[in-house]
Amino acid sequence: MPIDAAKAVAAAPRSGEITWDSKDIQLYHLGIGAGTPATDPDELRYTLESRLHVLPSFATVAGGGKPGVISGLSLPGIEVDLARVLHGGQSLTVHRPLPAQGTATTTGRIAAVYDKGKAAVLVMRTEAADADGPLWTNDAQIFVRGEGGWGGDRGPSTRLEPPVGPPDRVVERTVREDQALLYRLSGDWNPLHADPEFAKVAGFERPILHGLCTYGMTLKAVVDTRLDGDVTRVRGYVTRFAGVVYPGETLRIRMWRHGDGEIRVAVSAVERNEAPVLADTVVRHT
Structure with a gap:
């Protein structure tokens, strides 16, 4: 079996130093669709260095996303085909607001390996x-498709009960045709998001948008419309990637307030009959 769960979890963490500055943050914000309209004061918070606010999801790409998914797949106990790999979900805990420039030490490890039968699930944890x-x-x-079935722990369920009633807010965001090409400059160089031939080998009709790009676009929509544009209010953000997004599509983002300090979110692709994109999505906030 290409994945040795016990060896992967027992492997020593990998540590390194990352740095970032305002240019990295501006590039990330542009990659998730910020800057439209370009002179809108609310958008300039994301694009102009003199008034820069840092969307917390920048943490997923800080330092070029190191240690990232691809480097994590080279850890001891793991040997898989990149074409069989899909990003299934993401969880972010924000301990304090992210500075517009900084240096940090990151520690990455495999926190768990779960057996889903037809696939294995690796939980890659990065702390900064x-x-x-x-x-x-x-x-x-x-x-990792095709790597399950060894009789291991299936892991916890991430499925939530659907929100009750109509959403409190619905917004739409257009994904530009070149958005995956721009977003990958922040550090995720998986050819699945740029190379048509590689995408076909992986089972897709054409390159798909990074799941973490959709993740960032969604958090920005929540912050802008539900949190008064205040990025420092975000404390946590979790999602399950329920489907792919193709550049050029429109995202429909539905939001429900769920008690104090929590917003439930669901995202779909408008042009594909509301095909689910993000599910079981929660933004925790102050």
Whole structure:
């Protein structure tokens, strides 16, 4: 079996130093669709260095996304075909607001390996801290098709009960045709998002948008419309990637307030009969 679950979980964490500055943040924000209209004061918070606010989902690409999914697949106990890999979910805990420039130490490890029968799920955990203490914790759930079935722990269910009643807010966001090409400049170079031939080998009609790009676009929509544009109010953000997005499509983002400090979200692709894109999505906030 290409995945040795016990060996992967027992492997020593990998640590390294990352740095970022305002240019990295601006590039990320542009990659998730910020800057339209370009002179809108609400958009300039994401694009102009003199008034820059950092969307917390930047943590998924800070330092070029290191340690990232591809590097995580080279950890001891893991040997898989990249064409069989899909990003299944993402969980972010924000310990304090992200600075517009900084240096941090990241520690990455395989926190768990689950057996889903037809697939294995790797939980890749990355923790970041600077001189003032913890900054964020990222958990990426990575599906590796065809690698399950060894009788291991199936892991916890991430499915939530559907929100009750109509959404409190619905917005639509257009994915530009070149958005995957721009987003990948923040560090995710998987050819699935750019190379048509590779996408076909992976089973897709054409390159797909990064799941984490949809993740960032959705958080920005929630912050802009439900949190008064205040990025510092975000405390946590979790989602399950329920389907793919193709560049050029329109995202329909539905939001429900769910008690104090929680917003439930569902995202679909308008042009494909509301095909689910993000599900079981929660933004925790102050």
